[in-house]
Amino acid sequence: xxVLVVDDEPNLRRMLRAPLxxxxxxIAEAGTAGEGLARMREDRADAILLDxxxxxxxxxxxxxxxxxxxxxxxxxxxxxxxxxxxxVQATRDGAFHFLEKPFTPExxxxxxxxxxxxxxxxxxxxxxxxxxxPGADLVGASHPMERVRETxxxxxxxxxxxxxxxxxxxxxxxxxxxxxxLSPRRRGPFVRVNSAAIPRELVESEMFGHERGAFTGADxxxxxxxxxxxxGTLFLDEVGDLDTGAQGKLLRAIESGSVERVGGxxxxxxxxxxxxxxxxxxxxxxxxxxxREDLFFRLNVVPVAMPPLRxxxxxxxxxxxxxxxRLRRRHGLSVxxxxxxxxxxxxxxxxxxxxxxxxxLLERLAILHAGGHVRPGDIVEFLDHPRQAGAVPAYVEDDxxxxxERMDGFEAEVIRGALAxxxxxxxEAARKLRTDRANLYRRIRRLGLRxxx
Numbered sequence: 120x121x122v123l124v125v126d127d128e129p130n131l132r133r134m135l136r137a138p139l140x141x142x143x144x145x146i147a148e149a150g151t152a153g154e155g156l157a158r159m160r161e162d163r164a165d166a167i168l169l170d171x172x173x174x175x176x177x178x179x180x181x182x183x184x185x186x187x188x189x190x191x192x193x194x195x196x197x198x199x200x201x202x203x204x205x206x207v208q209a210t211r212d213g214a215f216h217f218l219e220k221p222f223t224p225e226x227x228x229x230x231x232x233x234x235x236x237x238x239x240x241x242x243x244x245x246x247x248x249x250x251x252x253p254g255a256d257l258v259g260a261s262h263p264m265e266r267v268r269e270t271x272x273x274x275x276x277x278x279x280x281x282x283x284x285x286x287x288x289x290x291x292x293x294x295x296x297x298x299x300x301l302s303p304r305r306r307g308p309f310v311r312v313n314s315a316a317i318p319r320e321l322v323e324s325e326m327f328g329h330e331r332g333a334f335t336g337a338d339x340x341x342x343x344x345x346x347x348x349x350x351g352t353l354f355l356d357e358v359g360d361l362d363t364g365a366q367g368k369l370l371r372a373i374e375s376g377s378v379e380r381v382g383g384x385x386x387x388x389x390x391x392x393x394x395x396x397x398x399x400x401x402x403x404x405x406x407x408x409x410x411r412e413d414l415f416f417r418l419n420v421v422p423v424a425m426p427p428l429r430x431x432x433x434x435x436x437x438x439x440x441x442x443x444x445r446l447r448r449r450h451g452l453s454v455x456x457x458x459x460x461x462x463x464x465x466x467x468x469x470x471x472x473x474x475x476x477x478x479x480l481l482e483r484l485a486i487l488h489a490g491g492h493v494r495p496g497d498i499v500e501f502l503d504h505p506r507q508a509g510a511v512p513a514y515v516e517d518d519x520x521x522x523x524e525r526m527d528g529f530e531a532e533v534i535r536g537a538l539a540x541x542x543x544x545x546x547e548a549a550r551k552l553r554t555d556r557a558n559l560y561r562r563i564r565r566l567g568l569r570x571x572x
Contacts, residue, residue, distance in 0.1 A: 326369065
């Protein structure tokens, strides 16, 4: 990291050299705004310490020029002659902070660290925004989200395998995309595999590919996901849904760095970074022998736990603002202004669907809400109904149905609710109901329900 110090006092520049270098910063110095601009053009710094009072071009004018040319570089203003108006103006013009002389080296270092951390967060946000839809961003200033971003920042430049855990709708795929986007493999492919959506008999072909004639219908050679992710990142979403046979084959591919296509003889070398995600407790799954312990240890080199929205509810206003802006920019939808009382009502909600549920709510409000401000009653009306998945029905004295018919009715209501919450995704609905897809299909057929899709 390099810091440019622009100050016409040689003693101050000298005073800052030693502590900055001890912290690992490279130093560039300039006595005027013109010299500072020239130094930045020659070798761009990561942060700037800029004096307010300089010979010739003033510090405020220099701030404007630096910000125009290098808007992402944080600038800390310094002065011993500043007024409150000067500090306010500098902040309005984009300065990160204003330090009043005399200051201690420790104060400068603390301010620089905060400025550079903010710059890293903004850089990460720009990378994440490139390919992601509204509401699926690592937005939030809460401690849990800061911890997630810090872990991603540290692990991304490495080739370590990462296991991302968290409930549905918390942004596990977003975290995986961020790791890839900040890694040396970012120019390579990012290949996602929805492990839960692959039929058991096709897992090997999907993952590792097949040769022509390997089985009925294999009319040409096909590369598997490992080969498609060569020199990039393979993201195994919902890895906990793989059956034990597929888990063993996945483990061999990770350990050997090669795959064998179905119907092929020679192994094919692949250079792939593996990221995995799950909403299951794989530690518990290994104890119950439903997930291979050796594969769990291979995948869980660096864990990233995505916090549910209810555990970072202080991020709710930031998320609402972010999602509303994305809906406006991408879809032309205008989310009505949410009153303070309505925001309080939202803060009291448990958000079982996490950020995805919040996105759904704001989309509904933008499309269906009529009138002015959103009130608490509107929030209750537009939120997902709590009876969608699992509410216990009351006993009704004069219900003419038999016990079997009543139980079938309750079961049908629960399944409809789970399917609605999963947006028709059978695998997701099965996970919510703690069953497998085959059993869910059987129950749907028996109850005469309409299958999704």
